[in-house]
Amino acid sequence: MYGQYIADGTIDAPLLLVGDLSAANAAVLIDAFGRLASGQTDSVAVHHLLGWEPRDRLSLEAVAVGQDAGCAFATGSDFQLRCLLHPRTWDQIVGLLAPFARSRAPGHAHQYLSQHGPVTWIVSTDSAW
Numbered sequence: 001m002y003g004q005y006i007a008d009g010t011i012d013a014p015l016l017l018v019g020d021l022s023a024a025n026a027a028v029l030i031d032a033f034g035r036l037a038s039g040q041t042d043s044v045a046v047h048h049l050l051g052w053e054p055r056d057r058l059s060l061e062a063v064a065v066g067q068d069a070g071c072a073f074a075t076g077s078d079f080q081l082r083c084l085l086h087p088r089t090w091d092q093i094v095g096l097l098a099p100f101a102r103s104r105a106p107g108h109a110h111q112y113l114s115q116h117g118p119v120t121w122i123v124s125t126d127s128a129w
Helices: 023-038 087-101
Strands: 002-006 015-019 043-045 059-064 070-073 080-085 110-114 120-124
Touching (some): 023 043, 023 059, 023 087, 059 087, 070 120, 087 110
Parallel strands (some): 015 120, 059 080
Antiparallel strands (some): 002 015, 070 080, 110 120
């Protein structure tokens, strides 16, 4: 899996695409975001998780906060994205990722994870959405 920022990703907003998501990658994300949802941790450096392939120096931090703020670049950075979401929202994202962790027929699948904040976040089994 990899992360890519696409400035003209959607009509309404730029896009954070986590692409080439495999069942194993989805399981890693589910575990990490489940820890945010349960309060076991306050933040996860997604770009350090097993299976992440660096691209364009992009880093992604997932953070549990009191109110959904969504995904945006960290202040003063052009490559560090932070997704600030309530633990309840992280739990919903775990549910959205669950189908990706199961074996499935070959082909394209994608899911919007968050449209909070200035950057829309999506996962895809390839590089399309």
